[in-house]
Amino acid sequence: MSVFDNLVGQEHVVEIIQKAVASARNGEETQEMTHAWVFTGPPGSGRSSAAVAFAQALVCPHDGCGTCNQCKSAANGAHPDVEIIRTEGLSIKIDEVRELLARVAWAPSMGGWRVVVMEDADRLTESAANALLKAIEEPGNRTVWLLCAPTLHDVLPTIRSRCRHLQLVTPSAIAVAQVLQNRDGISPQMADFAARVSQGHIGRARYLATNESVRNTRS
Incomplete structure (x- = not known):
């Protein structure tokens, strides 16, 4: 670590x-x-x-x-x-x-x-x-x-x-998705979705991936 x-x-x-x-x-x-x-x-x-x-x-x-x-x-x-x-x-x-x-x-x-x-x-x-x-x-x-x-x-x-x-630069969606999977235990499909929607913003991606009510609102 x-x-x-x-x-x-x-x-x-x-x-x-x-x-x-x-x-x-x-x-x-x-x-x-x-x-x-x-x-x-x-x-x-x-x-x-x-x-x-x-x-x-x-x-x-x-x-x-x-x-x-x-x-x-x-x-x-x-x-x-x-x-x-x-x-x-x-x-x-x-x-x-x-x-x-x-x-x-x-x-x-x-x-x-x-x-x-x-x-x-x-x-x-x-x-x-x-x-x-x-x-x-x-x-x-x-x-x-x-x-x-x-x-x-x-x-x-x-x-x-x-x-x-x-x-610093905006991280790629691939990099963000990988972090969500490895550190937060998010499924690959959800991690990819959250990373793309958040446009590389790791904080927003994590919040979206772990908050079902927010995802429902967006959909």
Whole structure:
């Protein structure tokens, strides 16, 4: 098992992240491991999942085993060195960013890296983005920023120019169907149907395949 198992059809991204994690073991920034990243991709591609998996792997003693306490606590927001910023509002305001910067100003409490995952970096207001820019320009010791947005153009140019960019793609229906069969025990016929109808969106495909009332509504 691995934290990267759910990144369907993103082998190129997983390879880059795994190289970065391996390089990060010495606790220093290298050519493979930089302090700021932007994950982009269409809905359902798993950009936020990729960022969270990266965070898990950085704090995991086994490079992202998916089963240890470090991996589990990082995923559910309980790890002291991992911040996952999710918003239900229309924007992320400067006060929220300032509070975040105050929380992550300290060195990692458990060694290794302090990781900040911002799932909706495209919702930063201009003032909030400028505040974040300063933190990215002057990163804290062993602090990594993982920003997520639909496209690179949704991120302030001065921020994206300082980040390494990872582009996720919509997984193929075949890949999604295979995952539904192998991990969720869905029949081949149902997995194929759900994958095609969801157009490669793994979350929607799983929901459709496991929810009979939704399938009846669509039919």
